[in-house]
Amino acid sequence: MRLLAALLGLVLVGTLAPAAHADPRWHFYTADRTRYESPWFGGAHRIMIPFGCTSAPYYSPDPRCRGGNGFHHGLDVAMPCGTRLYAAQPFRVVSSDSLGSAYGEHPLLLRNARQGWDLVIGHTRRVYVREGQWVRRGTVFARASDSGAPDGCHLHFEKRAVGGGLSTATWPRPLLDLSPRPS
Numbered sequence: 566m567r568l569l570a571a572l573l574g575l576v577l578v579g580t581l582a583p584a585a586h587a588d589p590r591w592h593f594y595t596a597d598r599t600r601y602e603s604p605w606f607g608g609a610h611r612i613m614i615p616f617g618c619t620s621a622p623y624y625s626p627d628p629r630c631r632g633g634n635g636f637h638h639g640l641d642v643a644m645p646c647g648t649r650l651y652a653a654q655p656f657r658v659v660s661s662d663s664l665g666s667a668y669g670e671h672p673l674l675l676r677n678a679r680q681g682w683d684l685v686i687g688h689t690r691r692v693y694v695r696e697g698q699w700v701r702r703g704t705v706f707a708r709a710s711d712s713g714a715p716d717g718c719h720l721h722f723e724k725r726a727v728g729g730g731l732s733t734a735t736w737p738r739p740l741l742d743l744s745p746r747p748s
């Protein structure tokens with residue numbers, strides 16, 4: 566009987582534990598259910614909306630996309646509110662004045678001119694860095710939240726050309742450096 570209880574406990578932990586952190590507002594617009602780790606965030610989490618054309622309803626129809634679909638300029642990873650965001654690469658914090666309200670109350674524009682990218686980080690709270698600051702690799706610079714996001718807490722990770730606008734956004738996944746959580 567005790568063994569049965571232990572087994573049942575294992576099954577419950579296996580099935581219920583991840584769900585306990587799930588946000589009912591999350592909607593996944595990808596068939597990929599893999600949980601990924603990244604040097605940019607704590608834990609292991611699922612992609613919610615990939616970069617590019619998407620059927621997610623939050624974006625206006627884009628001429629690049631079929632069927633009236635919109636274009637997502639970043640990659641969204643669903644994660645519990647408060648998840649730590651790390652500087653996987655060094656960067657300088659530059660003015661985020663050019664970013665609209667769609668990225669939430671504390672949008673971040675991060676720059677590494679040597680590596681040739683700007684990075685827009687959306688939907689954060691508790692930002693630990695300030696404009697003009699050089700941030701070293703490994704620093705916790707903010708926490709994930711739902712600020713400005715109708716679809717729950719997540720990281721919006723958007724790679725742009727240095728000093729470039731939204732139209733210069735490119736596939737950010739290599740920089741995000743996702744790897745499947747070891748099973």
Ligand SMILES: [Zn+2]
Binds near residue numbers: 641720721722
């Ligand atoms: Zn996004």
